[in-house]
Amino acid sequence: MPIQRHRVDFESLPVETLDAWRTVAPAIAGDCMNRTGVMSARIKPLAPGTVLVGQARTVSCMVGDNSALHVAIGLLRPGEVLVADAGGYADTAVWGGIMTRAAMERSIAGIVVDGAVRDAAEIRELGFPCFASAVVPAGPHKGFGGIIDGTISCAGCPVRPGDIVLGDDDGIAVVPLERQAEILTASLDKIAAEEAINAETKQGKLPGDGMGLPEVEWIE
Numbered sequence: 695m696p697i698q699r700h701r702v703d704f705e706s707l708p709v710e711t712l713d714a715w716r717t718v719a720p721a722i723a724g725d726c727m728n729r730t731g732v733m734s735a736r737i738k739p740l741a742p743g744t745v746l747v748g749q750a751r752t753v754s755c756m757v758g759d760n761s762a763l764h765v766a767i768g769l770l771r772p773g774e775v776l777v778a779d780a781g782g783y784a785d786t787a788v789w790g791g792i793m794t795r796a797a798m799e800r801s802i803a804g805i806v807v808d809g810a811v812r813d814a815a816e817i818r819e820l821g822f823p824c825f826a827s828a829v830v831p832a833g834p835h836k837g838f839g840g841i842i843d844g845t846i847s848c849a850g851c852p853v854r855p856g857d858i859v860l861g862d863d864d865g866i867a868v869v870p871l872e873r874q875a876e877i878l879t880a881s882l883d884k885i886a887a888e889e890a891i892n893a894e895t896k897q898g899k900l901p902g903d904g905m906g907l908p909e910v911e912w913i914e
Contacts, residue, residue, distance in 0.1 A: 695839030696839055697762045697840050697841075697842065698839070698840075700842070700844045701843075702855045704749070704854075704856030704871055705856065705871065706771070707749060707874070714878060715747050715860065716745070716747045718860060718878065718881040718882070720732060720861060720865060721864050722881045723858075723869055724867045725884060727867075727869070727873075731851060731867055731869060731870070732851060732865065732866065732868075733866040734850045734865075735865065736782070736827040736849060737806065737808065737865050737866050738825065738827075738863075738865060739823070739825050740811070740824045740825070740826065741818040741824075743863065744823050744824075744862070744863070745862050746823040746859060746860065746862075746866075747803070747859070747861075748773050748774055748775035748803035748858075748859055749775065749855075749857065750774070750775050750776075750855060750857045750858075751769070751775070751777070751842075751855055752844060752845070752854065753776065753779070753840060753841070753842055755779065755780040755781070755788055755809065756840055757780065757786070758786035758838075759837070759838040760793070760834040761836040761837055762840025762841065763778060763788060763789065763840070764793065765842065767797055768800070772801035772802070773803050774802060774803060775803045775805070775806065776802060776806070777806045777807075777846065777868075778806070778809065778846075779846040780808055780809025781809060782809060783828075784809070784810050785810065785830055785832060786832050786835075787810040787811050787812035787830050788807060788810065788834045789824070790812045790813040790817075791812075791813035791816040792813075794813070794816070794817050794820055794822045795820070798822055803823065804824060805822075805825070805826075806859060807824075807826045807827070808827050808848045808849040809826065810826060810832075811824060811826040811829055812830060812833065814829045823861065825865070825866055827849060853868050854870070854871070856871040857869060857870055858874050
């Protein structure tokens with residue numbers, strides 16, 4: 695089957711905007727999107743402390759096939775994030791050390807794959823931001839095709855080319871490009887509000903005091 699590619703033309707955000715996004719955790723962005731726009735718990739970084747920020751380029755893989763991912767590496771611009779729907783399949787890796795080195799040569803910011811990767815120790819040693827739902831030694835097939843730059847669902851979260859991808863130890867959040875200015879402002883406001891709550895906590899006020907929590911009843 696062929697590898698298909700959509701024609702896309704999205705706004706590449708300036709460095710200053712992406713730098714602002716680097717101060718926003720996925721949890722904060724998810725809260726500001728009404729607890730949506732986050733990938734499921736199965737997506738985690740290979741290395742603790744990994745942080746990922748960039749605009750998405752998408753791939754839909756056939757299960758166990760990484761041919762479209764190989765092609766996509768040559769299409770991404772520096773600083774973009776490769777996001778792949780590999781069907782959540784855990785028993786065949788579609789990404790590994792060789793592809794990681796190629797992606798780094800292209801200055802790709804990182805990869806998120808709903809599926810398996812391998813060569814985990816090598817990827818960690820290289821310091822390449824990699825988020826996946828599984829790790830397994832079995833390697834992929836090639837030649838079954840795939841789709842590049844289409845709208846995908848990655849671990850239950852819609853992703854389109856150009857969307858903002860945020861990753862840390864908690865997992866991944868995806869902010870729609872058309873909402874990024876709105877959500878960025880809301881996220882910065884929420885960070886300031888949480889800093890104020892933490893300051894009040896140091897003064898002896900519990901975070902739950904102003905939340906309107908139900909009254910506690912005694913059980914006799």
